[in-house]
Amino acid sequence: MTRAVWHRFVEWENDDVAEAQQDLGQSTAGRLWDVMWMAYLAIRNAPNSGGMLLYELYVIERDGYSTTPRSIKLKLHSGSGDQGEHVITIMLPEED
Numbered sequence: 756m757t758r759a760v761w762h763r764f765v766e767w768e769n770d771d772v773a774e775a776q777q778d779l780g781q782s783t784a785g786r787l788w789d790v791m792w793m794a795y796l797a798i799r800n801a802p803n804s805g806g807m808l809l810y811e812l813y814v815i816e817r818d819g820y821s822t823t824p825r826s827i828k829l830k831l832h833s834g835s836g837d838q839g840e841h842v843i844t845i846m847l848p849e850e851d
């Protein structure tokens with residue numbers, strides 16, 4: 756997972772929402788589960804997509820005021836790592 760995906764869509768701190776807002780039921784562990792589960796479903800349901808596919812999920816932005824989930828797309832790349840091992844990387848659609 757790229758740093759950009761982790762920071763924008765997984766990491767969650769209590770101060771990510773204004774103090775006046777109620778608890779949104781968000782946590783880093785729960786958000787990581789969502790990103791990984793939706794990646795799993797995308798892989799399972801995709802026909803042979805080569806080494807790349809896009810998938811969608813709903814997240815609450817870490818902008819200090821959002822309280823409603825919105826649809827985002829992430830890119831999943833499957834390929835070889837530095838030593839030839841199989842590696843899956845989850846990234847923003849515009850990342851390589």
